[in-house]
Amino acid sequence: MNDRLPHEKGFHVSWDQIHRDSRALAWRLDKQGPDEGAWRAVVAITRGGMAPAMIVARELDIRLVDTISVKSYDWQQQSEARILKAPDAALMGDGTGILVVDDLVDTGKTLELVRQLYPKAHFATVYAKPQGRTQVDTYITEVSQDTWIFFPWDMALQYVRPYRGD
Template identity: 60%
Template sequence: MSEERYKKAFPVSWDQLHRDAKALAWRLLESGPFNGLIAITRGGLVPAAVIARELDIRLIETLCISSYDWTQQGGAAVLKSLSDAVDLRGKGWLIIDDLVDTGRTAKIARELLPEAHFACVYAKPEGKPMVDSYITEVSQDTWILFPWDSEVQYVQPLAVRGQTFGISDK
């Protein structure tokens, strides 16, 4: 993680992610019905499973786009595209991702499927204009720590360690 870019952490538990994905499904009820769902891998897989269940969607595709790892964000690349089952413009389809950050991944998905409804659980200001629906907005300088990227362990209180997320307050 870049010290300049992330000043705060927003840890998300499995329970919270499930609640937030279900809340997104409630919001999406108004926008459907959908022909199918496209999960942006890997982060969109878990929320997509919850949302597909809640919206009773059985046709699920994946769009594999790689844009960053936990240390840095770089250029985005499509690793796997969609099958012929998906309308070429995405009409009637729902795209799900866990997070829209800078919007780089979302931009690629939008270019491939401009008529699809794009929804994510969490949104940051830079990427927010790229999605149609989201549940929670966090600041651009916040690292969202998803449950699949973390383990439970003891952490010193902020007052004791005098820092936020391992980055000194300067």
């Protein structure tokens, strides 16, 4: 029997690590777009996909960047995925040439929802869990389904008392 809470099997990602892994994602996507290897635009799934999408857009020299806002978590509890804000409809079309970027695919519910809207988009995440892996086209690192990823934008640096006093 496992007495750990879901977030206790943690994978802590630093700013340096997310930057390195996002650059690796960009390198993997380079020259893979449908227009002679180019992508028309990057769409970040907010909020977690914003930092990786910015890095990918910079590395691939993609100037057209938009967002799609999907809410699928309340704190650390996953809920029904719903779209709060869609990207520009004229830009998106059926998704052809669009690179949709997120930090993580977990169960795949978020990407499944977005994929229904833009079936020809290319979906890329930095991290992937087994249950959602089928929803992502390109990713860098796979982690186990029971791992909670702590991203740097969710963490704060603060003093912690030493174990044996001051």
